[in-house]
Amino acid sequence: MKVLVMGGTRFVGVLAVQRLLDAGHEVSVFHRGSRQPDWTGNVRSVLGDRNNPADLARLAEGRFDTVLDLSAYTGDQTASLLAALPDVGRWVHCSTVNVVRPSPVLPWPEEIDYGPHPLWGNYAIDKIACERAIQNARAGAHSVIIRLPLVLGPLNFIPREEFVLNRILDGAQILLPGDGQAVHQYIYRDHAAEALARAVDLPGEGFDVYNVASKRCNTSLEGFVDVCAEILGRPAYTRTVGGGPTGEDRATFNNADCVFPFSNENTILAIDKAERAGLVSPFMDIREMIAAAYDALLAHPERRQWTRTDAEQRVLARLDTVEARS
Missing domain, CATH: 3.90.25 (UDP-galactose 4-epimerase; domain 1)
Incomplete structure (x- = not known):
């Protein structure tokens, strides 16, 4: 499968790309060139800025089967990429627990209402906009949203x-x-990478949300x-x-x-659905x-x-x- 990874050159993303390579996928990584990880396998680097429409337009030449988006932080960023790649079969978006409206009843299931979570301000608002852009643009096409809690791991870029x-x-x-x-609730870096890489192979249709955390x-x-x-x-x-x-x-x-x-x-997510789908390590x-x-x-x-x-x-x-x- 031809997979386009947006971002993917730091922390969780580096491992997710390696997992995709290990699974036999043909991987292209769109990034700005500030880091160049030492992956084992053949990765096609596509240098550019996702906020530049001309750079996104070049991606259409790749004819990708799946997009794994690790670097969308605003609805506009997501919408621009969707417009540049309207025919992708599966779309996987890395999201966050902070898109939900907090409830005193724990754990929080996937179907809980959108927030935004008041503690996370514009970050939560913008990540909600990312999810809604996917839902609105892709109609019945298969889209997978992976919502993560706090991520732990060596050399965490948030220390x-x-x-x-x-x-x-x-x-x-x-x-x-x-x-x-x-x-x-936490998820280990390697577990997050594994879940994101597995998500590109998930069967299904429509807009599908999974809460993923470490057991x-x-x-x-x-x-x-x-x-x-x-x-x-x-x-x-x-x-x-x-x-x-x-x-x-x-x-x-x-x-x-x-x-x-x-x-x-x-902050506790229900992860039963992700466990059944094989996304929990x-x-x-x-x-x-x-x-x-x-x-x-x-x-x-x-x-x-x-x-x-x-x-x-x-x-x-x-x-x-x-x-x-x-």
Whole structure:
């Protein structure tokens, strides 16, 4: 099968491309050329900018059977690609749990209403627009939406594990938003890549949504810190700081400036449908996931350099002020 991968040159995408090659697919990767992974197999690189209509127009020459879109972040980006490739048989889109409207009833099934999730602001709004663009443009054609929770894995480009590991290694206090007891669900990088690669071969028709996560891979924020401390064999010093899900009573969560890398809000997806479709990988203990991230951290000492986020500094200043007044 001729598969076009949009993006695919970092983190989950690199492994997804390799899985497609291993499965015998003919793979083309459309990317900007800023990274060139060392894949085992023959990959056709197509350099360009997906925001440039002329670059997208060139893709029509490839006559692809399937598109795996890993780099669509707005409805306009998705709509432009759909217009450039109207005859593709199957469309696979990598989406996020943050498109749904949060419910206190857990886990959240695929048919739950669209949000947007208020904590994720424009990111959630734009990812909803991506899904709706596919649904509107492709009518009865087969489209597969893979919704993922928080992704863990070595050398994560959002340094979730490293955020906690570095602070424990240096004996720094870790601030937990709210009470630190909200439970998150995760997916390991390799499991996400496997699911996305398998999705290109899924039978079906119409608009099909799958929630995909790693099996039995849920912890509270405090529990995540405890597992990291267990892997390191060192104590973790935590402090709950209130401030709602973000720790600062902010309306939205910001990965680049956060008190802790996860919000203090329960987020659990129902994955039964994905399990039946063969999209959920065999069980892997979260300790193994964090241990792999720690090994990668040790192998890249430059990633041991860290500073507190502005959000952490603001919260610490607030707490110091409260203590000084009491």
